[in-house]
Amino acid sequence: MIIVMKTIQEIAKSISESGLKVTPQRVAVMQAFEKLNHPRAEEIYKEVYNSIPGLSPTTVYNILDVLVNKGIVKRVKTESGVMRYDAVSDHHHHMYCLSSDRVEDFFDPELDKILQEYFEKKRIDGFKIEDIKLQLMGKFE
Template structure:
């Protein structure tokens, strides 16, 4: 446990971030999750034992983590921001029944030819979002 904490502190410092208890807690929480939580879910998780964090604090921590590339915002449904500490390139699958979200390997779809975009468009990044029904809901 202490080794994990030391790694988180080292990572935050290497990105030039001041290590605050809130940033540490939010980042540690995201590193342990694969469910792509919302701010509300992170806040609930952090405040299970004793309410010490506010929604504004979680948003501020996420913004700082996002700005230095430790966390990415995932937009899979309208009006809902989710967060992911897996910043390596990957896609997402979202079950329309149970609403679970799973990572999909980057190379799952082969090469996507971005040169087919119309003239004048310059792609900077892309992500495939697959929507369907997971094996648990079938």
């Protein structure tokens, strides 16, 4: 698992570079990803509530929608239908625990290369692959 801790300046820069205004609310939501693993919106709200007076759950949902639309954050839907969010920008796959709904990142550049080479050789008629993401489902021991 790759853990990259971002400074407030790095978070502000990524927000700004996406064309968004840097606000304390957006920065706080992004900072929550440094502490939470694939959080639900409610978990993000609980994490930032004390640091941003007057912040509402609706504001958190709206910020997440904007961050998703700008490609800063991705939605990750679990097998049980729970919507989680992921701010890891490096290419990775996900491991889903079928018993706990836990989601973990899985990084494997060697596997990525194998998959890319496979689909370059074995094309699918009428379909252009733009990205490959695996969902590994099982149970953590």
